[in-house]
Amino acid sequence: MFEASTLDKIINETIAHIGKSQEQIYDFAETARVEYRHVKNELQEVQKQVSRLIERVDNLAAREKKARYHLMEVSRNFNRYTEEDIKRAYEQAQKLQLELNTLRGQEELLRYKRDNLERNLRRIQNMLEKAESMMSHLGVVLNYLSKHMENISTKIEEIHQIHQLGISIIKAQEEERKRVAREIHDGPAQLLANIVMRAEYILKLMEVEPHSVKKELVGLQELVRQSLQDVRKIIFDLRPMVLDDLGLVPALNRYVEDYRKQYQINAEFVFFGTQKRLPPATEVALFRVIQEALNNVRRHARAKQVLVKMEQLHNKINVLIKDDGKGFDPKTIEENKDRECYGLINMRERIQILRGELKINSAPGKGTVISFTVPV
Ligand SMILES: Nc1ncnc2c1ncn2[C@@H]1O[C@H](COP(=O)(O)OP(=O)(O)OP(=O)(O)O)[C@@H](O)[C@H]1O
Ligand SMILES: [Mg+2]
Structure with a gap:
């Protein structure tokens, strides 16, 4: 070429x-x-x-x-x-x-x-x-x-990168849609189908065994509650409304708390500096990067502890996500051009778009530290 x-x-x-x-x-x-x-x-x-x-x-x-x-x-x-x-x-x-x-x-x-x-x-x-x-x-x-x-080559290279960035953003969005579809299909859709069947069963039961209807209804109620929870979770993952209403720090507080409860990982969120609202796109991007890092910890790290530390200064934001899990070799993962996973790529790209810098510090057996700085 x-x-x-x-x-x-x-x-x-x-x-x-x-x-x-x-x-x-x-x-x-x-x-x-x-x-x-x-x-x-x-x-x-x-x-x-x-x-x-x-x-x-x-x-x-x-x-x-x-x-x-x-x-x-x-x-x-x-x-x-x-x-x-x-x-x-x-x-x-x-x-x-x-x-x-x-x-x-x-x-x-x-x-x-x-x-x-x-x-x-x-x-x-x-x-x-x-x-x-x-x-x-x-x-x-x-x-x-x-x-x-x-430096025309640098300029061409930049244009090329922007083009690539556009493509991977589209890819990432498509991946996200696939994920949401799968989540709805595996979660609420299945549960709703279940609920319909259970309701039909209860209708028949009412004629033959009216006294056991109450117990069945309680079971049904539990199913409905679970579906509601699933739907809420999907909605939250799609776009945490607290993020729009209250900002990054409250949204992260809530997210980490839910995470701790749900996955039995001792997750902690600490914040330093002064809370100030940022442009919505920046808030969402930062939230997503932290969310993806925590998802990776949950799915790959087998960690007992994870710490999310955020520091908001007048001109920049520093974030660090540190787990005590099994770690990995970032080089082998990032140098594999044919990989089908987009988590780390998306994180890097989101930070790049914000003109920040992301570092991955990890090694097998040594846990993982993801850190980034974004000018604001
Ligand atoms: N905190 C971590 N601890 C251990 N391994 C990790 C961690 N974060 C990432 N990895 C490793 O890096 C790989 C790449 O992560 P990445 O987020 O890019 O993809 P994925 O999570 O496998 O897939 P996707 O995010 O696209 O659903 C993971 O498969 C995992 O092996
Ligand atoms: Mg991932």
């Missing part, structure tokens, strides 16, 4: 890669900046050279023009000039023309160089802008990844 921690790894690696890319782009931009300065200096130099050269070309062109003019002058009036004069004028014009051509060639070359440098400069500028925008984009991504994706 895809592990949430793998996602963390991927994100961390991505962050590292982006960080590295950012560094590379930064290096690249640095190099480009140096190059830009180089090219710009060179361009300025070339621009100066070009303007100097243009000046020289202009100068030379004027001189050349003059020489040409002079040569024309000399050639046209050759009878007024010596051979030597004509030759010198010709050579001078030719020399200047040659110089001018060379200089023009140089100018063309320099202009070409300058245009190239200008193009280069624009290209580097472009690259620099792109690198900068890439850096800022990567910065945004990096920021997003490190701020919002941090």
Whole structure:
């Protein structure tokens, strides 16, 4: 299966890669900046050279023009000039023309160089802008990844846990309904069926043996009383009304007292601190956890004594349920993922929902202590 921690790894690696890319782009931009300065200096130099050269070309062109003019002058009036004069004028014009051509060639070359440098400069500028925008984009991504994706596996894990919690709450409710149905079926329903039969029997008895009816009626009354008690117990288990009317401490007082009488276990409830009503959901949850712990003591511990100690402080409640029974190994039980019993799981989950913490301290032969703290 895809592990949430793998996602963390991927994100961390991505962050590292982006960080590295950012560094590379930064290096690249640095190099480009140096190059830009180089090219710009060179361009300025070339621009100066070009303007100097243009000046020289202009100068030379004027001189050349003059020489040409002079040569024309000399050639046209050759009878007024010596051979030597004509030759010198010709050579001078030719020399200047040659110089001018060379200089023009140089100018063309320099202009070409300058245009190239200008193009280069624009290209580097472009690259620099792109690198900068890439850096800022990567910065945004990096920021997003490190701020919002941090510990994503923990978040996914939390969502998963909440989902699981929802499922087990539904399961627990279904289990509870099954239990209530079974209790009604085995208890009051059976007794009522019995009562109907007994009543029919008494009706017949009235005709044949009226004097024994009274005894039978007493028996019937006992059956009805027992049914009533059963029904009351089921109602109490479903939702102790004292809990709503008087609060947690009186409800626990009564529950532990009934428990002691009913199961011959020396159960004791002690309370410290100040009694203050809590939100109904908290009261019910705390009651249920203690109830389940006491049920376990009754069903599994074979204990002689059990103590329920509750301490209510201004910001939290501490509870401890301690029995001197046979104890068990909580690790083996809790690590068994396929177990079909929900008592301990429900206790843990109810406390978790209240943002509290539950500890099970037990070992075979050492009795059991269940303790929890819930902030209020
Ligand atoms: N106080 C205790 N003393 C001895 N053993 C206990 C005690 N509490 C729990 N156990 C052991 O832990 C097991 C798990 O308890 P848990 O309440 O989760 O399930 P259960 O009581 O067997 O079934 P369920 O509560 O779902 O009806 C029990 O079967 C029992 O072996
Ligand atoms: Mg149980």
